[in-house]
Amino acid sequence: MADDDDDRPTASRHTPVLLERCVDLLAPALTEPGAVLVDATLGMGGHAEALLARFDDLRVIGLDRDLEAIALASERLHPFGARFTPVHAVYDEILDVVQELVGRPVQGVLADLGVSSLQLDEPERGFSYAQDAPLDMRMDPSQGLTAADVLNTYPEAEIVRILRQFGEERFAPRIARIIVAQRATAPLSRTGELVQIVRAAIPAVARTTGGNPAKRTFQALRIEVNGELGVLERTLPAAIETLAVGGRIVVMSYQSLEDRLVKRALARGATSSAPVGLPVEPETHRPFLTLLTRGAEQADEAELAANPRSASVRLRAAQRLRPTPDHLRQHTLRRIA
Numbered sequence: 578m579a580d581d582d583d584d585r586p587t588a589s590r591h592t593p594v595l596l597e598r599c600v601d602l603l604a605p606a607l608t609e610p611g612a613v614l615v616d617a618t619l620g621m622g623g624h625a626e627a628l629l630a631r632f633d634d635l636r637v638i639g640l641d642r643d644l645e646a647i648a649l650a651s652e653r654l655h656p657f658g659a660r661f662t663p664v665h666a667v668y669d670e671i672l673d674v675v676q677e678l679v680g681r682p683v684q685g686v687l688a689d690l691g692v693s694s695l696q697l698d699e700p701e702r703g704f705s706y707a708q709d710a711p712l713d714m715r716m717d718p719s720q721g722l723t724a725a726d727v728l729n730t731y732p733e734a735e736i737v738r739i740l741r742q743f744g745e746e747r748f749a750p751r752i753a754r755i756i757v758a759q760r761a762t763a764p765l766s767r768t769g770e771l772v773q774i775v776r777a778a779i780p781a782v783a784r785t786t787g788g789n790p791a792k793r794t795f796q797a798l799r800i801e802v803n804g805e806l807g808v809l810e811r812t813l814p815a816a817i818e819t820l821a822v823g824g825r826i827v828v829m830s831y832q833s834l835e836d837r838l839v840k841r842a843l844a845r846g847a848t849s850s851a852p853v854g855l856p857v858e859p860e861t862h863r864p865f866l867t868l869l870t871r872g873a874e875q876a877d878e879a880e881l882a883a884n885p886r887s888a889s890v891r892l893r894a895a896q897r898l899r900p901t902p903d904h905l906r907q908h909t910l911r912r913i914a
Contacts, residue, residue: 593623614685617668622650682821706791709769744797751778813842869894
């Protein structure tokens with residue numbers, strides 16, 4: 578059952594991260610008549626609402642794998658009528674969605690990665706280590722393995738790998754060992770059980786810094802359950818490929834693994850692919866992106882005061898300079914097929 582706060586209007590339940598900065602970065606591309614923006618991570622529709630209100634001729638295609646988010650955002654954005662189209666899809670399907678609904682390149686792509694406010698605020702979804710709940714963690718509750726399935730069926734070595742790779746957890750072997758020992762007695766089913774296991778596995782001196790010691794384990798499981806890094810790795814080149822010349826992409830990530838993938842994808846497009854030493858750079862090897870941010874932008878003090886969940890945000894943005902060279906476009910299409 579949803580918590581009592583679910584009766585609040587959607588707008589009051591959700592404060593979009595870096596809203597004004599996102600609008601400012603996307604604005605030059607969205608003034609074009611008939612402009613289309615793909616909000617690849619619709620959530621509760623806060624960013625989409627601001628953009629639709631600011632640009633009278635803008636159409637927004639909103640993607641989300643969470644049907645509850647789709648429903649809440651659709652209610653919030655109902656006043657904009659046909660200018661908003663919700664799509665139940667994972668964001669690595671962006672190329673297919675754009676081809677089907679728009680049929681041409683778009684002027685903007687926005688992606689606000691990670692777990693949403695909706696998912697964090699509903700204890701029964703199992704994303705939060707602060708409240709006891711079923712070990713679920715699926716962004717789309719209608720399909721896929723749950724966190725409980727992972728913890729109760731994966732070999733110990735695989736659990737260690739997940740905690741190390743996706744959570745950067747240095748005590749991964751100790752945590753995995755206790756998980757396997759405990760599940761031999763009874764299957765794990767609650768987030769509270771997992772929090773207790775992590776606390777037991779991590780030495781007391783290591784629990785005094787860095788926030789809740791279960792944070793890294795929960796992050797790792799969430800990424801595994803939802804295949805987040807693999808999805809993101811497919812999404813980035815596909816999202817860039819959907820952009821028209823002059824179009825802009827803004828991506829917000831909340832942990833280093835995501836930000837590293839975003840940085841790499843944008844830098845690749847902003848770097849010449851010509852062999853070093855050529856006297857003249859061929860047109861087909863010139864950069865097809867220009868970076869709009871210097872490094873990753875973070876929340877300032879005012880943003881942090883208004884929205885504590887912006888503490889870990891890293892924002893990167895780029896603009897499309899020209900069509901993707903054919904050899905790179907074919908490589909992109911093969912990778913995401």
